[in-house]
Amino acid sequence: MSSHPLAPTLRITRVKSAGAIRLARAANQLFDEPADRAALTAYLSDRRNIFLLASVNTTPVGFLRATALGQLHTRRPQMFLYEVAVARRFRRLGVGRALVERLLGYCRQQRFEEVFVFTNPANRAAVSLYRGTGAVTETPRDRMFVYRLAKRPRPGRRGASPH
Numbered sequence: 001m002s003s004h005p006l007a008p009t010l011r012i013t014r015v016k017s018a019g020a021i022r023l024a025r026a027a028n029q030l031f032d033e034p035a036d037r038a039a040l041t042a043y044l045s046d047r048r049n050i051f052l053l054a055s056v057n058t059t060p061v062g063f064l065r066a067t068a069l070g071q072l073h074t075r076r077p078q079m080f081l082y083e084v085a086v087a088r089r090f091r092r093l094g095v096g097r098a099l100v101e102r103l104l105g106y107c108r109q110q111r112f113e114e115v116f117v118f119t120n121p122a123n124r125a126a127v128s129l130y131r132g133t134g135a136v137t138e139t140p141r142d143r144m145f146v147y148r149l150a151k152r153p154r155p156g157r158r159g160a161s162p163h
């Protein structure tokens with residue numbers, strides 16, 4: 001990120017429910033469909049949901065949203081990276097990478113087992129972004145990209161919790 005010219009002015013912030021109205025006002029143009037304020041507030045109030053907003057000099061330029069999921073074989077959660085998007089004129093400047101890296105930092109700190117994201121393998125930008133930040137696939141044609149944050153349990157011990 002530091003090699004990009006935007007780096008000094010780029011800010012990544014986690015938006016919580018108190019920021020819903022400001023977010024709807026400032027960042028609606030980033031969404032495919034305008035956000036409904038009540039829905040946005042409910043979404044941001046749910047602690048399992050992570051919404052990261054990228055801004056350059058207070059202008060919203062991108063966002064990422066993800067949801068934490070519980071698992072059955074371990075108490076360590078996994079994170080579903082649902083969506084990451086950057087405004088066209090701010091692409092290729094390190095914003096997407098900064099958003100993903102912030103999420104990964106949070107997930108490492110909170111002891112998540114993994115982060116996963118789906119994308120169309122034809123989406124070159126997304127595939128390069130995910131691979132470039134450490135995600136892997138089982139085969140080159142997979143749609144699911146996984147960031148493995150924890151060592152996999154040994155075969156036969158899959159049911160054992162690391163806690």
Ligand SMILES: CC(C)(COP(=O)(O)OP(=O)(O)OC[C@H]1O[C@@H](n2cnc3c(N)ncnc32)[C@H](O)[C@@H]1OP(=O)(O)O)[C@@H](O)C(=O)NCCC(=O)NCCS
Binds near residue numbers: 083096
């Ligand atoms: C995918 C997306 C979020 C990337 O955001 P971005 O801010 O442009 O990404 P970055 O500038 O941080 O790029 C990080 C790396 O991803 C790769 N990358 C990004 N855009 C690329 C493109 N168009 N072609 C090839 N590689 C690309 C590069 O490896 C890049 O590193 P580099 O610039 O040092 O070479 C952006 O293209 C976007 O919003 N696309 C539309 C929405 C979308 O498809 N989201 C993903 C699926 S939900």
